Amino acid sequence: MATYNRLPVTFDRGEGVWLWDTDGRRYLDALAGIAVCGLGHAHPAVREALCDQAGRLIHTSNLYGVVEQERLGALLTAQAGMDRVFFANSGAEANEAAIKLARLHAHRRGIENPAILVAEHSFHGRTLATLSATGNRKVQAGFEPLVQGFVRVPYNDLDAIETAATNRPNIVAILIEPIQGEGGIRVPSDDYLNRLREICDRSGWLLMLDEIQTGIGRTGRLFAFQHSEIQPDVVTLAKGLGNGVPIGACLARGAAAEVFSPGSHGSTFGGNPLACRVGRAVLETLLAENLIDAAGVQGEYLLTALRSALGATRGVVEIRGRGLMLGIELDRPCAALVGQALEAGVLINVTAERVIRLLPPLIIDRAQIDTLVATLTGLIHGFLGDA
Numbered sequence: 001m002a003t004y005n006r007l008p009v010t011f012d013r014g015e016g017v018w019l020w021d022t023d024g025r026r027y028l029d030a031l032a033g034i035a036v037c038g039l040g041h042a043h044p045a046v047r048e049a050l051c052d053q054a055g056r057l058i059h060t061s062n063l064y065g066v067v068e069q070e071r072l073g074a075l076l077t078a079q080a081g082m083d084r085v086f087f088a089n090s091g092a093e094a095n096e097a098a099i100k101l102a103r104l105h106a107h108r109r110g111i112e113n114p115a116i117l118v119a120e121h122s123f124h125g126r127t128l129a130t131l132s133a134t135g136n137r138k139v140q141a142g143f144e145p146l147v148q149g150f151v152r153v154p155y156n157d158l159d160a161i162e163t164a165a166t167n168r169p170n171i172v173a174i175l176i177e178p179i180q181g182e183g184g185i186r187v188p189s190d191d192y193l194n195r196l197r198e199i200c201d202r203s204g205w206l207l208m209l210d211e212i213q214t215g216i217g218r219t220g221r222l223f224a225f226q227h228s229e230i231q232p233d234v235v236t237l238a239k240g241l242g243n244g245v246p247i248g249a250c251l252a253r254g255a256a257a258e259v260f261s262p263g264s265h266g267s268t269f270g271g272n273p274l275a276c277r278v279g280r281a282v283l284e285t286l287l288a289e290n291l292i293d294a295a296g297v298q299g300e301y302l303l304t305a306l307r308s309a310l311g312a313t314r315g316v317v318e319i320r321g322r323g324l325m326l327g328i329e330l331d332r333p334c335a336a337l338v339g340q341a342l343e344a345g346v347l348i349n350v351t352a353e354r355v356i357r358l359l360p361p362l363i364i365d366r367a368q369i370d371t372l373v374a375t376l377t378g379l380i381h382g383f384l385g386d387a
Helices: 042-056 067-080 091-108 128-133 158-167 193-203 254-258 274-286 291-310 336-343 364-384
Strands: 011-015 016-019 026-029 086-087 115-119 150-153 170-175 206-209 234-237 248-252 314-323 324-329 350-352 355-358
Touching: 026 364, 067 248, 086 091, 086 170, 086 336, 091 128, 091 170, 091 234, 091 248, 091 274, 150 158, 158 170, 158 193, 158 355, 170 364, 193 206, 234 355, 248 254, 248 291, 274 291, 274 324, 291 314, 291 324, 291 364, 324 364, 336 350, 355 364
Parallel strands: 115 150, 115 170, 170 206, 206 234
Antiparallel strands: 011 016, 016 026, 086 248, 234 248, 314 324, 324 355, 350 355
């Protein structure tokens, strides 16, 4: 179906941060499948896990014990400080699980019409519930009636949340991104998550963090909430967890971890042996090779280089981000730069109309960063100069 405006290129193979198209031309991948391929392309650990598990067992269903699911679940919960995990197939499914969990938790407390507080400019998925939670009218248009039960406030606005807490006694949870990705790489104030934790504790709400894009080492910590040294009640993951193999996860702790019971939620494919074996290989590789800390170091190098090259450029509004999740905001729509970058051999993407989004693999090195910065600098100068 005509659901994508595809760029005029088809890729045949990849290795590390590089992709080759069907004509043999090489590209520097600064998007990583939209924050998915943290280990880059054709990583040996991923390849070996896939091949070995495919030769042993791919699927049995959740009617039976799944050893690889248990192993990945134990690793994830230990690293996140959580108690339990539900495995799904995507970020949208992980967020659906979180939404259902919050509602069921509320109903068991006697709250008949629970509401979840969400943010403007957020993105939580394209199912009807996650679409309704998303703070982007453009992606909601035409799919009405939307799912009720969401209260929307400006992102990074604590006063608005306090007002909502006063005026809406049926709020039971917050669902928020630690850094907004689709919303334009919007980084909140340093104390934002800490203050959200305080508000949730005071109000009896669940703090639910959508780490679909920020999680699995992207920001220089395994989970972005670890920069703030707080503990959420629910965390959702996907993207980088499978390095390209579809997998999602909804982690919970405390009372939130005890909400679901047999029959209250489920998935045919979620947590299958193949996806979980790969997820475990990804996590173990990130930890063993110290790639999470490296993402923070390389991200700071990239951010500094971009600011040095473009910070004084007229038309560049701001260069921001954390780890290897960065955005270059221009003063005008810049979608044309995606095609220009493709021609120059670099894969980028533009979100929120004016923000060049960079999400390179966590294995990127400084020479490759220098190539990326040099290419982007020339393209942006040309774009702004010609406009």
